[in-house]
Amino acid sequence: MKPLRSLFLAPAAALMIVTIAVPLAIICFYSLLTRGAYGGVERPWTTENYRLLFDPLYGAIFLRSFWIAAVATALCLVLGFPLALFIARSGSRKNLYLSLVILPFWTSFLIRTYAWMFLLRDTGLINTGLQAAGLIHTPLPMLYNDGAVILGLVYGYLPFTVLPLYATLERLDKSLLEAAADLGSPPWNTLFRVMLPLCAPGIRAGAILVFVPCLGTYLTSDLLGGSKTILIGNLVQNQFTAARDWPFGAAASLTLMAVAMALLFAVRRQGEELL
Amino acid sequence: MNRRVFLMSVAGAAGCGGGVPRLNVYNWSDYVAPDTIPGFEREFRVRVHYGTYESIPEMLAKVMSGNSGWDVVFPSAEYVRPMREMGLVAPLRHDWLPNLQALDAAFQHPSWDPELRWSVPYMHGTTGIAYQRSLAPQPRAWSDLWDERLRGRITMLDDPPEVLGACLKKLGYSLNSGDPNELRRAKQEAIAQKRLLRAYLNAEVRDQLVAGDVGAAQAWAVTAAQAIAAARGELAFVLPAEGFARFADNMAILRESRRSELAHHFIDYLLRPEVAAKIVQATRTATANGAAHKLLPPEIRENPVLYPPPEVLARGEWFEPQSAASQSLRDRLWTEIKSA
Numbered sequence: 001m002k003p004l005r006s007l008f009l010a011p012a013a014a015l016m017i018v019t020i021a022v023p024l025a026i027i028c029f030y031s032l033l034t035r036g037a038y039g040g041v042e043r044p045w046t047t048e049n050y051r052l053l054f055d056p057l058y059g060a061i062f063l064r065s066f067w068i069a070a071v072a073t074a075l076c077l078v079l080g081f082p083l084a085l086f087i088a089r090s091g092s093r094k095n096l097y098l099s100l101v102i103l104p105f106w107t108s109f110l111i112r113t114y115a116w117m118f119l120l121r122d123t124g125l126i127n128t129g130l131q132a133a134g135l136i137h138t139p140l141p142m143l144y145n146d147g148a149v150i151l152g153l154v155y156g157y158l159p160f161t162v163l164p165l166y167a168t169l170e171r172l173d174k175s176l177l178e179a180a181a182d183l184g185s186p187p188w189n190t191l192f193r194v195m196l197p198l199c200a201p202g203i204r205a206g207a208i209l210v211f212v213p214c215l216g217t218y219l220t221s222d223l224l225g226g227s228k229t230i231l232i233g234n235l236v237q238n239q240f241t242a243a244r245d246w247p248f249g250a251a252a253s254l255t256l257m258a259v260a261m262a263l264l265f266a267v268r269r270q271g272e273e274l275l
Numbered sequence: 276m277n278r279r280v281f282l283m284s285v286a287g288a289a290g291c292g293g294g295v296p297r298l299n300v301y302n303w304s305d306y307v308a309p310d311t312i313p314g315f316e317r318e319f320r321v322r323v324h325y326g327t328y329e330s331i332p333e334m335l336a337k338v339m340s341g342n343s344g345w346d347v348v349f350p351s352a353e354y355v356r357p358m359r360e361m362g363l364v365a366p367l368r369h370d371w372l373p374n375l376q377a378l379d380a381a382f383q384h385p386s387w388d389p390e391l392r393w394s395v396p397y398m399h400g401t402t403g404i405a406y407q408r409s410l411a412p413q414p415r416a417w418s419d420l421w422d423e424r425l426r427g428r429i430t431m432l433d434d435p436p437e438v439l440g441a442c443l444k445k446l447g448y449s450l451n452s453g454d455p456n457e458l459r460r461a462k463q464e465a466i467a468q469k470r471l472l473r474a475y476l477n478a479e480v481r482d483q484l485v486a487g488d489v490g491a492a493q494a495w496a497v498t499a500a501q502a503i504a505a506a507r508g509e510l511a512f513v514l515p516a517e518g519f520a521r522f523a524d525n526m527a528i529l530r531e532s533r534r535s536e537l538a539h540h541f542i543d544y545l546l547r548p549e550v551a552a553k554i555v556q557a558t559r560t561a562t563a564n565g566a567a568h569k570l571l572p573p574e575i576r577e578n579p580v581l582y583p584p585p586e587v588l589a590r591g592e593w594f595e596p597q598s599a600a601s602q603s604l605r606d607r608l609w610t611e612i613k614s615a
Contacts, residue, residue, distance in 0.1 A: 038335055038357050057607075057610060061610075061614060123488055226430075226472075228472065230610060238610070239606075242435050
């Protein structure tokens, strides 16, 4: 039995090693070298790239990225929870609603982000509509600010909170909610003291699935933020392109990974208490 | 399969599929006409593997290994010397390039490669200001992009040498300055300007200029020419009074190429006036090929955005390679500008 099991696991294991472990090892390796004049890496070995990250300039970039990712995650949860609850309780239409949630994935994220640019522009659909209706006279500046970046992130990652929340809400034992009501708990009390704690695993999973990719985003901040702010994702991308400082880019991306993983462990451990 | 057999089969697959010689050409995107490559394949009975890149770092990252498999690449002028120093490009044999004489006199002896030993100029361009004709007063200089009245309607390129270059020019310095004090002052200018900016946009600014969202933009001449053609007289382009950036893309053969003669034939084919003229008509860029320029229809040939008069071009300055120290400082300043 055992040899057979390892035989069937071997392709997946090999894929994981080649596509994840090896590139990660290369990034570690690069992060400890010196930059080449035109990209690439050179000796000597150094930890300078990591020391540089303690500069307040980069600290501020990390903080800003965490802030934007946290706001986007919170909004996704607040918007996703009622939607997931609605879908979980819509009987035979569940599958239809679930496919509607997943439908946007049929188009590339890049194209959907461009679509938002067309909506939010000064001469975009929303501004022209509001002006035609006489509600505003000068276009609202909706594009190229932090609000647009957060909007793009919430839009892009909302399905990632809805799906795990739906999975937990669907399995939620209704009799527990009825018991709470029978015992005289008003609805809001039942929501906060019965339902949310029971949904904690779904909330945690949804939060992680949104927070981690938001932390590393660079596309949304470039396109909807007009490249006016720099997030960690942009910093890393820039090191590998215009700045041609691969070792520093490698160090920044590994630090980002380490911080994200530390957070993950903290949430796993303390999740129950936090909620 | 041992390593050697494996390597031979890879080389076979990359080199000459089915006995037909194959040339590997790595170029900027949108830089040939639709029939340019098929025409070469038919005439020389070869296959061309044509790949494209969006930035020089992307191309350099691939060819720096020295066994990338590419034969012909198109480096920007300021990268010709570094690529030569890194031993990446091969010297050219002029006896295999009879069409070199088609080059415009201005590109026969370019500053980055006066004898054309390593590279042949292909396309060139400028960076200036594209703006709405309705603006009053009309922008004439980089300093006009610091005008409070245009708040929220100005864009700059999302490109460190271009933004720092415009700031340096505004201050009266060279856009290639490596002087830390000059660069720090340029950074202050960029930060002062940032609160007036709508965004940092590259080619995407074209649609927003046409739609009227953007009042004035730092833009490449190619982008501006496309926007002007689409906007029916509402847009204009000016090369700023303080001076501006000029750039050129060049054809070069990699040292690793094992098809040097075929690669020369390809470059010579691109130098043919009628081939080059077709490329310009398809891409709306400015060619370094003087004979091709004469073949163009008047509306392209006399387009002042793509082909400014010599006395205007004299105010321009070519981008040059930066020293490692200056490059590091510029990277850092760029992050500071973006974080401000």
